[in-house]
Amino acid sequence: MELTFYVASAIAILATIMVITNYNMIHALLYLVVSFLAVAVVFFTLGAPFMAALEVIIYAGAIVVLIIFVIMMLNLTNEDVQQEKTWLRPKTWIGPALLSLVLLAELAYLVIAEDMPTINNQPVDAREVGLALYGPYLLGVQLCGMLLMAGIVGAYHLGRQKKKVVHRFLERSEI
Amino acid sequence: MSQIDFHYLMPLLILTGGALLTMLVVAIKRNHKIIYVVTALSLIGSFLYLFELRGLQRHVVEPLFVIDGFAILYIGLTLLTSLVISMMSYAYFEQREERKEEYYILILLATLGACTLVISKHFASLFLGLEVLSVSLYALISYLRMRERSDEAGIKYLILAAVSSAFLLFGMALVYASTGTMTFEGIAASIASAYDLPLLMLTGFGMMIIGVGFKLSVVPFHMWTPDVYEGAPAPVTAFIATVSKGGMLGLLIRLFMQVEGFRFQTLVLIFTIVAIASMFAGNLLALMQRNVKRILAYSSISHLGYLLVAFLAGNELGVEAITFYLVAYFITTVGAFGVVTMLSDSEGDAEQLEDYRGLLWRRPWTAAVFTAMLLSLAGIPLTAGFVGKFYILAAGVNTQLWLLVAMLVLNSVIGLYYYIKLIAVMFQQPEAGREPVERLRPSILLASAGTLAVLALLLLYIGVYPTGLVNLIEGLISPATMVQNPSAPLLEAAK
Numbered sequence: 282m283e284l285t286f287y288v289a290s291a292i293a294i295l296a297t298i299m300v301i302t303n304y305n306m307i308h309a310l311l312y313l314v315v316s317f318l319a320v321a322v323v324f325f326t327l328g329a330p331f332m333a334a335l336e337v338i339i340y341a342g343a344i345v346v347l348i349i350f351v352i353m354m355l356n357l358t359n360e361d362v363q364q365e366k367t368w369l370r371p372k373t374w375i376g377p378a379l380l381s382l383v384l385l386a387e388l389a390y391l392v393i394a395e396d397m398p399t400i401n402n403q404p405v406d407a408r409e410v411g412l413a414l415y416g417p418y419l420l421g422v423q424l425c426g427m428l429l430m431a432g433i434v435g436a437y438h439l440g441r442q443k444k445k446v447v448h449r450f451l452e453r454s455e456i
Numbered sequence: 457m458s459q460i461d462f463h464y465l466m467p468l469l470i471l472t473g474g475a476l477l478t479m480l481v482v483a484i485k486r487n488h489k490i491i492y493v494v495t496a497l498s499l500i501g502s503f504l505y506l507f508e509l510r511g512l513q514r515h516v517v518e519p520l521f522v523i524d525g526f527a528i529l530y531i532g533l534t535l536l537t538s539l540v541i542s543m544m545s546y547a548y549f550e551q552r553e554e555r556k557e558e559y560y561i562l563i564l565l566a567t568l569g570a571c572t573l574v575i576s577k578h579f580a581s582l583f584l585g586l587e588v589l590s591v592s593l594y595a596l597i598s599y600l601r602m603r604e605r606s607d608e609a610g611i612k613y614l615i616l617a618a619v620s621s622a623f624l625l626f627g628m629a630l631v632y633a634s635t636g637t638m639t640f641e642g643i644a645a646s647i648a649s650a651y652d653l654p655l656l657m658l659t660g661f662g663m664m665i666i667g668v669g670f671k672l673s674v675v676p677f678h679m680w681t682p683d684v685y686e687g688a689p690a691p692v693t694a695f696i697a698t699v700s701k702g703g704m705l706g707l708l709i710r711l712f713m714q715v716e717g718f719r720f721q722t723l724v725l726i727f728t729i730v731a732i733a734s735m736f737a738g739n740l741l742a743l744m745q746r747n748v749k750r751i752l753a754y755s756s757i758s759h760l761g762y763l764l765v766a767f768l769a770g771n772e773l774g775v776e777a778i779t780f781y782l783v784a785y786f787i788t789t790v791g792a793f794g795v796v797t798m799l800s801d802s803e804g805d806a807e808q809l810e811d812y813r814g815l816l817w818r819r820p821w822t823a824a825v826f827t828a829m830l831l832s833l834a835g836i837p838l839t840a841g842f843v844g845k846f847y848i849l850a851a852g853v854n855t856q857l858w859l860l861v862a863m864l865v866l867n868s869v870i871g872l873y874y875y876i877k878l879i880a881v882m883f884q885q886p887e888a889g890r891e892p893v894e895r896l897r898p899s900i901l902l903a904s905a906g907t908l909a910v911l912a913l914l915l916l917y918i919g920v921y922p923t924g925l926v927n928l929i930e931g932l933i934s935p936a937t938m939v940q941n942p943s944a945p946l947l948e949a950a951k
Binding site: 439 | 465472475476479517518521555558561565566568569572580581584585587588591592594595596598601610
């Protein structure tokens with residue numbers, strides 16, 4: 282049981298290292314997805330299946346899709362077809378695919394294994410998480426709302442207008 | 457949440473409501489004056505509500521918050537400082553061409569974050585408060601998009617604050633792993649009988665100190681300070697220097713008093729090194745600067761070093777000294793940045809030393825206020841800064857921290873040099889060809905000038921007659937209200 286935890290953690294670390302060392306955004310994103318999936322497996326082995334599901338749905342799902350959309354929009358002017366061809370070389374996707382395969386094997390093992398296999402033998406299900414969040418930690422949830430509001434207002438202000446002055450280092454190189 | 461909880465959390469709820477109301481008003485109609493009034497009213501309302509809570513017992517809102525005299529004092533300080541800063545922001549942003557309204561929403565939210573920090577007694581509320589404060593500050597620092605430096609400052613703060621948050625989180629995780637609880641008193645109970653910290657806990661606390669140290673901008677986590685101070689708009693700089701640091705310091709005091717961190721030699725050693733390094737690095741680096749905002753940045757680093765001396769005293773006198781010094785430091789720093797704010801024009805902030813040449817002859821009153829603020833920062837008698845420094849020395853001597861006290865005195869002398877240099881520049885004759893600065897509308901000017909005058913008077917009042925403030929602080933902070941102590945019998949048994 283502990284082995285699945287360590288394998289998943291190793292994959293998470295490896296994938297994250299690949300994210301920050303890759304210069305190509307899309308390549309990095311592929312590894313980022315793998316990293317999120319690996320963290321989800323880690324959560325699952327630690328006895329938090331609900332967190333694992335959230336990790337997959339929110340991070341690997343929603344957030345990465347958003348990032349991909351942004352990148353696509355930014356790159357609209359380039360020769361997109363050419364770009365996509367370079368993205369789809371086996372060299373690009375073989376690494377993430379292999380790592381994902383290992384994760385898949387782990388997941389299959391976890392599902393097939395008889396008892397609910399967790400390290401501390403006490404899985405925390407969605408009901409308990411919900412009771413904690415909307416019971417004693419209600420104020421914390423509301424504070425999170427304020428946090429998101431600060432983020433949205435700030436992002437709205439900073440993203441609203443095009444900046445006219447470029448940074449002093451870039452200014453010189455562009456002229 | 458029961459009704460009584462509502463009563464105790466009302467100051468924070470008013471702030472939250474104020475932020476939401478401001479946002480709705482912005483959605484209906486953008487008007488700088490209306491937004492400004494709503495902001496000021498919510499800060500004042502929140503502050504006035506504190507008087508309702510003043511005489512009451514300490515109240516715990518399980519499991520996240522605790523409201524006691526200490527918390528009320530620090531919330532009041534934070535709210536007043538935010539109010540003064542937003543008073544000065546009005547004139548500053550009136551001259552800017554950017555949209556001004558979002559600024560007030562962010563200021564209210566950042567204040568809410570700082571207030572949350574000082575009342576939290578749980579890692580979750582600590583982290584949430586810190587993030588509300590930081591996220592608001594990211595946008596506030598780079599608020600003036602047309603400025604050249606604003607992006608640089610914003611990105612620098614964003615990345616470093618995110619890294620320091622990661623350290624803080626990891627530290628909390630390690631502490632949680634070894635104690636199994638995230639409340640302060642739970643941690644205190646689990647290490648109450650230990651003579652030495654277990655390695656896992658020590659690593660956890662060390663990583664938390666990195667996160668906290670970044671916010672306090674003490675050496676060696678100070679690298680961002682001068683750049684961010686320089687790039688941010690002057691009122692925001694005042695906010696970072698005061699409210700953000702004050703909130704964090706309040707939290708640090710509460711955590712350390714609760715877990716009795718001063719029993720552990722390693723932690724004391726870490727803080728001693730940090731304090732001495734901050735005093736020296738801050739003062740020595742300030743000597744060579746020609747930019748007023750950077751000078752004030754380095755000066756704030758050294759002032760945090762002074763504060764840590766009182767913090768290391770670790771007793772009730774130390775907490776009183778910190779609080780007193782913090783009040784003096786807040787008044788002085790906000791006043792100094794207020795002068796910078798007032799002298800700034802639509803081109804940029806008045807930050808070069810040249811902008812201050814001959815200020816005394818051009819605008820005598822502003823120069824007088826600035827001189828008073830600088831003298832207080834240097835700790836000259838008859839100002840609040842002197843009494844504060846005296847208080848810290850007393851706390852240090854009381855607990856026989858001779859090394860730290862000696863360093864403090866030495867550094868006060870070094871610090872004197874650059875404050876006096878700044879004052880000397882103001883006394884020089886102005887260059888002949890310099891055209892007079894164009895004045896703002898009198899009504900707007902009145903808000904800033906009035907605020908500065910109040911700050912200067914307060915500075916002198918506390919400097920001449922500190923008893924009033926001392927009594928207030930002593931009345932609100934007493935050991936009984938400060939620490940809730942389930943571990944006391946355990947500790948006795950251990951001895």
